[in-house]
Amino acid sequence: MSAEWEGVRWDGVGSAAVAVRIDIEAFGEAIRPATREAASALRRAGAVSGLEEAGGGAQAVVRDGARILQPWIGIVDGAFTGECECRGDGGLCAHAVAVALAAFDDDLRWSGAAVPPSAAEVPSERLRYAAAVERLAPRQLAALVVDQAADDRLFATVLLRTAGMLDAADHEDAQRRLRVLVETSAVVTRGPYWEISHVEEAGLRLAAEATVLCELPATTEALDLVERAILVWDGLAGHLIDAHEVRGVDPEEVGNPLVEAYIDLFEQLDPDPAELSQRLSQLADKCPNGTVDLDVL
Ligand SMILES: [Zn+2]
Known part of the structure; x- marks a missing residue:
């Protein structure tokens, strides 16, 4: 209409x-x-x-x-x-x-x-999905959405946020998950029995959890956690750089989402671009393996 x-x-x-x-x-x-x-x-x-x-x-x-x-x-x-x-x-x-x-x-x-x-011009793939949605009964659609949310933390968080249902417990849960991942990732290459796949798996989980955290209202604790995740990942990325012939994940597949999450949270807390570029260059100095690449940003 x-x-x-x-x-x-x-x-x-x-x-x-x-x-x-x-x-x-x-x-x-x-x-x-x-x-x-x-x-x-x-x-x-x-x-x-x-x-x-x-x-x-x-x-x-x-x-x-x-x-x-x-x-x-x-x-x-x-x-x-x-x-x-x-x-x-x-x-x-x-x-x-x-x-x-x-x-x-x-x-x-x-x-x-x-x-x-x-x-609006909509890609044909999205038109097809929209057509499928229109053919479903509301209960069918609801069941699909609920199943997807149960499987996918990012989707679940976006769903709850869109419905205005995120609460403090969601926030604490997301921060706790990232904190645990940062701590376990930091020691993944300690000891004699680790493989490059462990590094890749830890990195992908760090990136996924940082992305979830971005869907929640930004806090300084969340920003600090993502900063720690970047530093831990930069250390691990050295192993992937050394293993370039056998690795299945490139360092930037983890590094880029982490840095994007950092920028996203930072901009929500402090929209001053000068402050952000200063913080990023300080962070880049602490990342010898190039996770924060100022030339790309
Ligand atoms: Zn109307």
């Missing part, structure tokens, strides 16, 4: 892809009063969550009674355009307007040439 509202104020001339300033008052006046009131009521009820930029516009999850929708709203061809699963009656629906109001409050940047979800 698409609906349009004319009357966006443009920030000067030039490319339509530039961010535009919205006349919020004019937007409110152009919406039908009943829709405006319904949208405001949704916001007052705390029904709008998970607001994010999407395709140059905004989307969020809106709970309207028993229905859970994910409307999108953006500026297409100079006019506000909404798409919503409610398939409303032609105008912008209250759900899309509620998302717009939340986006105004959040100072979200609007592109002057947004791409609505229905017009």
Whole structure:
């Protein structure tokens, strides 16, 4: 369902892809009063969550009674355009307007040439998966998701985060797991009976657990743990470099996700790029085997 509202104020001339300033008052006046009131009521009820930029516009999850929708709203061809699963009656629906109001409050940047979800180019593989999802009964879909979550910690964490269900225990659990892995990895090559596959296995588990930790709200403890994981891995990576003819895992297959996790957590805690590059160069100095490669970053 698409609906349009004319009357966006443009920030000067030039490319339509530039961010535009919205006349919020004019937007409110152009919406039908009943829709405006319904949208405001949704916001007052705390029904709008998970607001994010999407395709140059905004989307969020809106709970309207028993229905859970994910409307999108953006500026297409100079006019506000909404798409919503409610398939409303032609105008912008209250759900899309509620998302717009939340986006105004959040100072979200609007592109002057947004791409609505229905017009976005989707790789054919994803279209096929989406078609499969539409053919499933909700109970079948739920069972598949639950099975996948039980098998895959990263998927489970993303699922819980998306549903707003992560709690302190999840956080402690993820940190404890990474701490144990860092400690056991640090000693994997001690003693006479270790093989290169043990190093590879330890590295892949470190990378996987650090990636899970990134899905949780960042803390300094998590950042410190990932830093320790990088240092331990850099030590182990020396063995993989020596074993380049027989190894099945390249050092960067572990090092890159660890460094990405570090950067991700750091940026959440401290968005200053100068601070980050300083910390990375200090870390690089402590990594003789090149796990933190400033030339690549
Ligand atoms: Zn709607």
